[in-house]
Amino acid sequence: MTKAKRSNKSEKSLQQSKDAKPSKKQALPEDKVKSLFNSKIWDTEFQQNLQNQIATAKPYNWGSITPLVDDDLLRKVRKEIETEIHFTNKETDIYKVNQSGDLANLSGLDWNDLSRLPSLFKLREILYSDVYREVIAKVCQCGPLSGVKTDMSINTYDKGCHLLIHDDVIGSRRVSFILYLPDPDKTWKEHYGGSLQLFDSVVPNVPCSDPCAKFVPQFNSIAFFAVQPGFSFHEVEEVKVDKHRLSIQGWYHIPQFGEKGYIKGEEQEWVKTNTSTLAQLESKTLKDYEFPKLTERELIPYHKVKHLEEMAGEGNSITLTREDLDKLSKYISPQHLSVAGVKSLQEKFLESSILNMEDFLKPEISDVLREQIRDTELEKECPYSYDDVKFPWKTAFPTHKWRYLYIDGKTDFKIHNGEDLDNSLNSGDESSNFQLTKYANGESNCVETELIDLAVFFQSLVFQKYIANLTCLIPISEQILIRRFRPGKDYTLATTSPISPYDLSRSETSAMDLEEEREKVADKSKSFEFLKEALLEATLCLTPSNYKTWENGEVGGYQLYMMNQTKDQVKNNKDLDDASVYKKDDSGDAVLINKPAAWNTFTLVLRDENVLEFIKYVSANASGSRWDINAKWDVEIEEDEDKQ
């Protein structure tokens, strides 16, 4: 009630301030500016010490000052923000935050008219004053900073809010800063979350899995760092309690034309050279660091595909034999195997390219497995740091694309540096063999062995037949992953459908044995064509904790499919300049599927190339991990159809 009242008032206030004429205020004199800062920052010895600290800071050059400005001024700023600014909760794959405007910056808050926010106006003025910028430039050793290109936004992070790892490399940003304004009369404790976490890099552009430095926010403290392409990876840790972590973040840019320190062409060169997190993720070199490698689906042996083809009748519809059904019924619920049930599923899939099947595994399997997974969650300590993760589990990498635990049936490896990477590349391609990893942790009848049995079932010919039967598509390659998304840790960012490398018309390849297999296929089946623009994807979600806690998406962990923006939309969307928010969809119009984590649900999707998918970051407040088995198949299409 109070909230609704407040937001209404603030909207009105903003509207009024927009309508008012911009006020022309006299710039503050330098001595006045200086008096509004902590006096020690003008001390040369303090500056030198800070400069040294920043130069030697780990994992990259960053620093902090506490307190930064006049306490009274900042309290007034906080009060103004509380009473005058309306915040909107925004959630994308990379963040969940309450923002002051329509997006991270500017819109919604008229920074040119801060007449209703006099203290905020004053704060911005001193933060971008010549004298203060000079100090920041000096201690960061980053070169001169623009005073005209101001760039600030206000966010409040309350329970569940977070901003996942990114590097802030956007446009002409040279220094990033965050000025914190939580409750001035209370100490912000570490266990509240909301810290600034900094990540070291394995090699440039590849951040490590775990953060190695942390800054716990306090009222009137500022953290800042020079934006370093390929290195300045950081995140805002999730706020875990019912508290508001208010902050003002901003950036100092490269000097603009007419300013002191301006160098012609410097900004263009910087922008050209340095790529944002998004662009990095799409670069080829980074693909080497991608684990698991989603483009490397293994070819299903030729004889199996041939068998499926031969079984397929008109329209690739495969009839399941009594024997097939017997095998399938060892795992799958009877309602999904009955003639009527399958027919209905086929029709649905043909119509919409998606199937949602509840109670996929039969109760005898499902009930035992559920208890086993939940017991594992509650009784066995879950590894949270990269080095604690033990085979057969591995950690998905790189961190600015995804992080989760997975079992892929391949050998163990750990990457700490470039050399480890070379070793992993030298080890070559390897087929997935879940059976070999089954007893890797020396235990039998544990959750891993049960999940591995399921993965093996997914790889079986009879399951492939079942999938072909439901979809009228013949799988020709596959990748099966058992995944666990830990609360307060794991996620995947939105990516488009990973393109198959098994396009026969393409020449590049990476492994001899696969090449041989491919040649064999090419020789024997002239009409063997692949659906290049789509991928068949299945997710059997096995999240055992209370569904009610996942249902509304508040704790994340949901799987979302959405339309990617077309080239025209990209051109028209200025927000895309900001790579830290590159996958937003506020309208919700583009969302195709939003599936909460649940127990025993099977989702089958024919995902075309323009469809993004992600698993939302699982909140620390989730009642357990999200578990699933994810399968991807390239599928065959009939040649004639392709021509049509």
Next chain:
Amino acid sequence: MAKRPLGLGKSAQQKIKKQKAQATNDNTSTADEPTQIQIQLDSNADLDDELTQLNGLWNSYVDSERDDELILNGIIHECDRLLRSEQQKEKKSDTKPIVLTDIFHSIYALALSELTIFKSEEDDEKKRFKLIADFFDSALERVQLGLEKYPDSPLLRLTESKIIFQRIPLEYIAQLNTGSKNKKTIPDIKKLLKRGEQVFDIDNIEPKYFDLAFQILQSFNDCLDIIENFGHESEIEEGLDSDVDEDLEEIELDESHPLYEVKKQLDEHYQWLREKLEQLFLKIEKELEKETEEKEDREKITYLYASVAKTIGELYLKAAEIYSHIFTALAYEDDAPKDIDGFDLKTSQKKALELTSKAVNYFEKAVRKDDPQTWVDHAEAIIDLGNLYDYKSEDQESSYAKAESLLEKANKATNGKYKDVLDKLLSNDDDE
């Protein structure tokens, strides 16, 4: 050649195109698909019965997030329709009239009352309170009409108390601030609370209304909490420190304030609340002893059992607070007087131990195997109990050890979510 699936994105686009084309042909707008809701119906219910359907719709709403005003409006429209239908059929002698049961009247009244939550978002203050008052009045009127037909219905009496306890904070207290003086601004809260207590009677209710009874007592609990913390709303919104004993300073209200007298009687109301919750708890316990429940029903009632136990535990801890504070002050503060508020060290300890032991007992009953938070609630109550025993006594040490083991288990299950609670316990040990 056979058709094949188009792909998720293309299928969606084609569907939109189809809808648009259809809309153009039909000369209608491209309205979104109607929201589909699943209605909960008993497996042996008569699916064609309109009252059964209404009941199912209402239960679906109650079990949902309760954030869809449209569903609530739908329920109210359906109630209106059934009412009209009943009146029309009464006039026609050849058709059998629908019998609108006390359940119907209860659902109708509860839905009207629930709608006030959405109306409280209205921006215009005057309009907001007018709307809220109108809906509450209509809800109470519906209860009265129901009671005229079913004067002995325990359900309708419960419904009235639910509406009263919802109305007090939402309509009346919401109009007040700490400086409010005119007692006539709002009705007499003291009388209203008493009325709510009087009509709350669970002696003869069916097990299917245990959940409703608990909701009512929770509303009452919230109402008392709002009265107790009146004036501290903004601090509460900011988020209180869970790991620090942060007592909010009591705001002294002027004698002329409409809440002045009610605040003085809070202890009695809390005691009434505990008694009713314990009554309800016993009923639930008895129900659980029966072995005939279906799995889903059993899960529901087990969850209710734990929730009620937890609430009682919290209320006992709250009741113990005053004695615990006195005991701690007398036992550990330098220059402590011999007694505080008439309680000396031994009597305050005895009283605090008695109430906290009860709390621990209920928190233990509230423990759920798959919910680490319940283990922590239990552990925290045990720590509170340990604090009340004599310093370094065997009872104290064993309480702390038990709590430590529960917290370790909870931290193992949650990646150290409760590390701060455990650290605090261990650091206290060190301090000592």
